Amino acid sequence: MNFETVIGIEIHLQLKTKTKMFSPALNVSKEIPNTHVHPIDMGFPGTLPRVNKKAVELSLIACQALHCEIDDCLHFDRKNYFYADLPKGFQITQNERPIGKNGYITITIEGKEKEIGIERVHMEEDTAKQLHYSTFTLLDYNRCGVPLIEIVSKPHIRSGQEAAAYVEQLRNILLYLDVSDCKMEEGSLRCDVNVSIRPYGQKEFGTKVEIKNLNSISNVEKAIDYEVKRQKALYLKGQPIEMETRRFDEASKTTILMRKKTSAVDYKYFTEDNIMPIQLDKEWVKQVTSNLPELPHQKEIRYQKEYGLSSYDAKVLTSNKSMMLYFEQLVKFYHNYKIMANWVIVEMLGYLNKNNQTFEQIKMKPQELAQMVQYIDEGKISSKQAKDVFEHLMCSEKTVDEIIKELNIVQISDDHLLLEVIHAVFNEFPSSIEDYFAGKDRAFGFMIGQIMKKTKGQANPNKVNQLLRQELEKFKK
């Protein structure tokens, strides 16, 4: 039997503000526990929440980038539940009127584009961080009240691969916009996935299973792939797929049952009566939403047009904000864009992966890489020598000229000097000339090798190639 997988994703994103959503406590969750907690966060009697303007601004930016319809009148609701992570007994959220709805983003899978709908984007507050030990739990309220947006996708995603592409694309857009630092491993971007299957052609959705707390994009894909397999196996055995919450276990690459959802929790939502409806200034909303920086897919198109890069190169360069910023600096200093893009994508990325580093840790200034590429083009250093220079530049703050001097790199491009060496090789290996004219290709390579040996690898390879052919032609005559 053929099945169709239906996936919906909920993403909680911590906003990059200085203070919390409703209180003036600092928005820093990694500090000493409970040092940034305000009575408003704890819901002490007599306190009144006040909405953070920056959080609204960042939410508007996110909504605009995700092509959402924006509601410029803010309404908040209470989601009531009794649990220690929110001492008020409720979370302030937007249930009835989310700030954004009916948006979409476009993902690309194997060259094919697909639109994934966004159901809603709403603002809310984060809860306290709980550390569970064997017999007790510790609570740190620094995270309680941190501004969040929740982005809920429509059930348009059909595979683990599409889900991973969706989260990655969303993360990339939001990083570019500086809305959040989007660190999945630290919890500033948290992802819950709803997975169900149904036989092809069936209109009704199957029973959905929620997978919680996926801490990396690759785990999103792995968890879904496993979960789909598990559900198919149950279906084919005639066993029921139950409504439950599971978590991904990294060690076994499986999903593990956390709890069964016997009935939907009734959160008894009602209007947050401590916050009157807030009508946003239309001019301000326009100003915020019309000044969005260039987004990754827009840059991708521009890089192809302006710099003549392939679509693959443009995609890789814009897939990481830090890499993109480095490249944009680079192009200010030299014009061989294609080669410079290659150095960034192949050599630089390779070096960083090998040394477990990120773009932020690169010591080499963009102008130095640009200068190095210019030296290759001008024949001052060979591509092979450039690789040595590059390795040294990556771990020091020295200039290309300093490194070249240090490594004693000289490239001999002088015709007179090279001809002398070529003739010395002819005298030493006359049989190679005969071999060459007898059609043995290896003879040419052998002579190049001898020239490089005599010049200690410093001869300009292009020049040697050209001069050697020129001199051999003379024998013909």
Place this chain on the structure above:
Amino acid sequence: MEKISVEKLKEWALNLKLDMSDSQYATLQDEFDILLRQMDRINQTIDTTHVVPMSFPFDVTFTNLRDDDEVEESHRDEILKNAHEVMDGQIKIHKVVE
């Protein structure tokens, strides 16, 4: 509307940590009964299908948002004073998850 049972009242009282006598439950049940009958009557006489819930007494909006630079710190000692038990600067509670 369905009548509220004493069992239901006892369940709510427990959730709300109220200690009540049997006679108080009986009074409460009578009061709920009156209230529910009044609600039924309203439902029969007024059509509220298109009426928006009046969460606020006046139909007004305001424009005030808090600037992100008003920082106020730190209430750590006061916050922790309310906890039964504190460990490493964190509030210690019974574990309620498996």
